[in-house]
Amino acid sequence: MGYETKKVIVVDDSSVMRQIIKNNLKQLGFEQSNVVDAEDGEQALKKINEDTIDLVISDWSMPKMTGIDLLIAIRADDALKELPFLMVTSEADKEKIIEAVQAGVNQYIVKPFNTTQLEEKIKEIFPR
Numbered sequence: 001m002g003y004e005t006k007k008v009i010v011v012d013d014s015s016v017m018r019q020i021i022k023n024n025l026k027q028l029g030f031e032q033s034n035v036v037d038a039e040d041g042e043q044a045l046k047k048i049n050e051d052t053i054d055l056v057i058s059d060w061s062m063p064k065m066t067g068i069d070l071l072i073a074i075r076a077d078d079a080l081k082e083l084p085f086l087m088v089t090s091e092a093d094k095e096k097i098i099e100a101v102q103a104g105v106n107q108y109i110v111k112p113f114n115t116t117q118l119e120e121k122i123k124e125i126f127p128r
Contacts, residue, residue, distance in 0.1 A: 002029070002126075002128060003025075003028060003029045003030045003031075003122075003126070004029060004030070004031045004034070005031070005034070006030060006034060006054040006055060006126070007034045007035075007036070007051065007052060007053050007054045007055075008025060008030060008034065008035045008036070008053070008054065008055045008056075008057060009035075009036050009037065009038060009044055009047055009048060009053050009055075009056050009057070009058075010022055010025075010035060010036070010037040010038075010057050010058075011037065011038045011039075011040070011041065011043075011044040011056065011057065011058035011059060011062070011067065011070065012037075012039070012058070012059035012062065012088070013039050013040055013059065013061075013062040013063060014059070015039070017059065017088075017111075018037045018039075021057055021088070021118070022035050022037065024114075024115045024118050025057075025118075027115050028115065028118070028119050028122065036051070036053075039062070040062045040063055040064040040065050041058070041062060041064065041065025041066060041067060041069055041070030041073070042064045042065040043064075044056070044058065044065075044070055045065070045070060045073055045074075048074070048080065048083070049080075053083065054083075054084070055083075055084045055085075055086065055122070055125065055126075056070070056071075056074065056083060056084065056085045056086065057086045057088060058070055058071070058085065058086070058087060058088065059087075059088050059089060060087055060088070060089035060090075060091055060096070060100075061089065061090070061091070067087055067088075067089070068087075068099065068100060068103060071085050071087065071100065071103045071104060071105055072103050075103060075104040081104075084106045084107075084125045084126070085104070085105050085106050085107075086105075086106060086107045086108070086109060086121055086122070086125065087100050087105045087107070087108045087109070088109050088111060088113075089108070089109075089110060089111065090110065090111045091110070092110045106124075106125050107121040107122075107124055107125055108121075109121050
């Protein structure tokens with residue numbers, strides 16, 4: 001499949017949502033040991049700076065540090081600014097999508113979504 005070596009961080013304040021995304025990633029061929037998670041942007045940023053991450057899959061609405069703030073922090077960091085970022089949100093609001101695009105998001109997926117939709121977004125981030 002080609003995703004086995006990719007390291008992913010799943011960021012969501014809902015442990016249930018993190019587990020769903022991790023299960024989806026496993027179905028898509030991501031190695032379970034290469035998938036880490038965080039419950040907010042602050043925790044995620046710390047983990048991203050400690051490890052080599054190939055993809056951030058982050059919720060938008062979280063306490064402490066939101067997904068958009070995490071995205072802005074990553075894009076402002078020279079060492080991280082090219083890191084692919086997939087925003088997961090229940091916000092289908094056009095203004096939110098524009099805000100995420102302007103902040104440099106690579107892809108955007110609206111909850112609820114299925115494994116196929118997630119795979120399509122990941123394929124756009126990592127074309128074969």
